[in-house]
Amino acid sequence: EPEVTQTPSHQVTQMGQEVILRCVPISNHLYFYWYRQILGQKVEFLVSFYNNEISEKSEIFDDQFSVERPDGSNFTLKIRSTKLEDSAMYFCASMTGATREQYFGPGTRLTVT
Amino acid sequence: AQSVTQPDIHITVSEGASLELRCNYSYGATPYLFWYVQSPGQGLQLLLKYFSGDTLVQGIKGFEAEFKRSQSSFNLRKPSVHWSDAAEYFCAVGALSYNTDKLIFGTGTRLQVFP
Numbered sequence: 001e002p003e004v005t006q007t008p009s010h011q012v013t014q015m016g017q018e019v020i021l022r023c024v025p026i027s028n029h030l031y032f033y034w035y036r037q038i039l040g041q042k043v044e045f046l047v048s049f050y051n052n053e054i055s056e057k058s059e060i061f062d063d064q065f066s067v068e069r070p071d072g073s074n075f076t077l078k079i080r081s082t083k084l085e086d087s088a089m090y091f092c093a094s095m096t097g098a099t100r101e102q103y104f105g106p107g108t109r110l111t112v113t
Numbered sequence: 114a115q116s117v118t119q120p121d122i123h124i125t126v127s128e129g130a131s132l133e134l135r136c137n138y139s140y141g142a143t144p145y146l147f148w149y150v151q152s153p154g155q156g157l158q159l160l161l162k163y164f165s166g167d168t169l170v171q172g173i174k175g176f177e178a179e180f181k182r183s184q185s186s187f188n189l190r191k192p193s194v195h196w197s198d199a200a201e202y203f204c205a206v207g208a209l210s211y212n213t214d215k216l217i218f219g220t221g222t223r224l225q226v227f228p
Contacts, residue, residue, distance in 0.1 A: 041220070043205075043218040045215040045216060050213070091157065095214060101147075101162060102216060106156040107156050
């Protein structure tokens, strides 16, 4: 069964450093998402991406964040200058559009020290 | 604004007992509703969804949920819980537009199952 994959599973970085979180969505999916979950809190929407552009972003998704689909298979989330409060589990999700079911990856745990 | 409330933070049941997890939503139009499960260290797995039609929907792993418009609720049920059902359960509403479909999640209910 096809699944969404994410790498790395855990990333530790120092405050102020840039990180790139990578996702490989399910191959025939057209809609892509990033969500995050701070430890002990609910899952929060960050950004949606469709037709090679951002379709919606949340207040959390400020200028420090960017997304890219560089090669038709990968979908990346970049944080330019990490802060302590960026420490969270980041989930990638993808969807066909026909079923409106989002399939989630296993997540990348980002720890900013 | 759209929102989802899961009033129970933590529920403990005995294996074999029945289960009901509560979810209330606030949404201006007909909602798309979902239940996801997250096992420790895992991602989110879709249990079931409601879009329209029959208000009682069946999902995977023996779960079902009932949409009640009058109560703005979408409660998840299982007649007999197994130890492997111990996990965190999230209710979500789909805030739809033609090019986004972001999900708004509740705070989750952690289910503990005693043998």
